[in-house]
Amino acid sequence: MLCQRTSTASTSVRPGMRLRSKESSVQVGVVGLGEVGLKFAALAAESGMQVLGVDTAPARRRIATHGLRAAGYEFDIPGLLVGEAPEPSDVHVICVDSPIDSATKKTRLDNLLLAARTVGAVLRPGDLVIMRSTVPVGTTRAGVIPVLQEASGLSGGDFLIAFAPERTSTGGTLTESRTIRHLVGGLESRSTQRAVDVMTQAGMPCQAAESIEAAELGKLATNAVRDINQALANQLCQIAEMHGIDIRRLVDDVNLDYPRDRLKHASPGVGGSCLTKDSYILAESLLPVPPQDTLFGRARIVNDQAQEPTISSLARHFSRHAAAEVRILVCGAAFKGSPPTTDMRNSVGLHVARELVNLGFDVSVYDPVVPASDITGIGYRHSSLPGDDAWNAVLLYSNHASLSSARLSQQIVDSISHDGFIYDPHLWLTDLVVRDAAPGTRYRTLSTERVID
Structure with a gap:
């Protein structure tokens, strides 16, 4: 028996259940119910798409179903179904975490590749996969696509795939998701256009990128430029302290009416899940150069030591x-x-x-x-x-x-x-x-x- 949804509430879906077929609605499975996945699910649901949120963590499923407001999110997800594993869908959106190993400073892709394998198990010809997880440049083509092919038994042209990274600021609203341009790079033009169509329908303005790799690199560059600029500010702060200079006043004086290259204010350090890892992921894309020998890795060290x-x-x-x-x-x-x-x-x-x-x-x-x-x-x-x-x-x-x-x-x-x-x-x-x-x-x-x- 199919799980019934209401127009305003979320509910759970039992293993083996399927999203209801509805000719006028796109079926979307969102794998990973952290902030990135929840935002995509909310935007898709608001546009009338049928959305299944997937996460192996009971706590995240509970938040998605009953606790969004209590967890600080300023939105609900109308009619969301929640389950532990992907189900056949027109679109699969992979939003699982890709953390940095604290010792090696390299990306841990085990969760991502496992998610890709579970999606591959239900992937059908013509389905679209949208990657939102941050990865080293080249990972989608060399790592994710082969897993999807192996798990599904499909070949490269049987399904569509695009990389469309999350670039909004961490926070519980959807405002920025509706205003910034979302980079979308597909395996080929069909994949790019299909992903752009789906995301535009969900209220996300898009910019078609040259390729999957271009979108991967663009996401990393977005955060690395902030991290590097912050590292510059924080090293200037060290010099200012040596000479008793108020760094905040100095930055304001330097920037006043100056038309080029404005300085950032120094900070006590850089936190969060993206800025603290994306520079390392970008450094990893330069292998075999050690992270500490790259501009990106040095910026991380400076900001990690700011406190x-x-x-x-x-x-x-x-x-x-x-x-x-x-x-x-x-x-x-x-x-x-x-x-x-x-x-x-x-x-x-x-x-x-x-x-x-x-x-x-x-x-x-x-x-x-x-x-x-x-x-x-x-x-x-x-x-x-x-x-x-x-x-x-x-x-x-x-x-x-x-x-x-x-x-x-x-x-x-x-x-x-x-x-x-x-x-x-x-x-x-x-x-x-x-x-x-x-x-x-x-x-x-x-x-x-x-x-x-």
């Missing part, structure tokens, strides 16, 4: 105290605060919290958006509000707007004990610190620090 000066400064400041007696609050479990997200992958704040725990400090973590259970679930002590307790140090890694509010800013400054430490890379507390901070407080920004007397 080390702050950790060292804090450790020196409290060197005369027993570390276990120093109470530190790290604000920022999500990898960014604007736009808000609950995504904690490669969070700079959590990395710093772990480093401080390893040094023996008493560390708590606060985030304006991430649920307390998610923070405690990965082994950190949670604080409900920065101003609710007394702290020896507060580190403001999150750029969530709530942390800049006058009331909360005052509470943060008032919560710091004598001879405390404040890290304020976003310059939200400067005036309050000068006026109200306890004597002996060390106030650090991106490139400057001073002790309040």
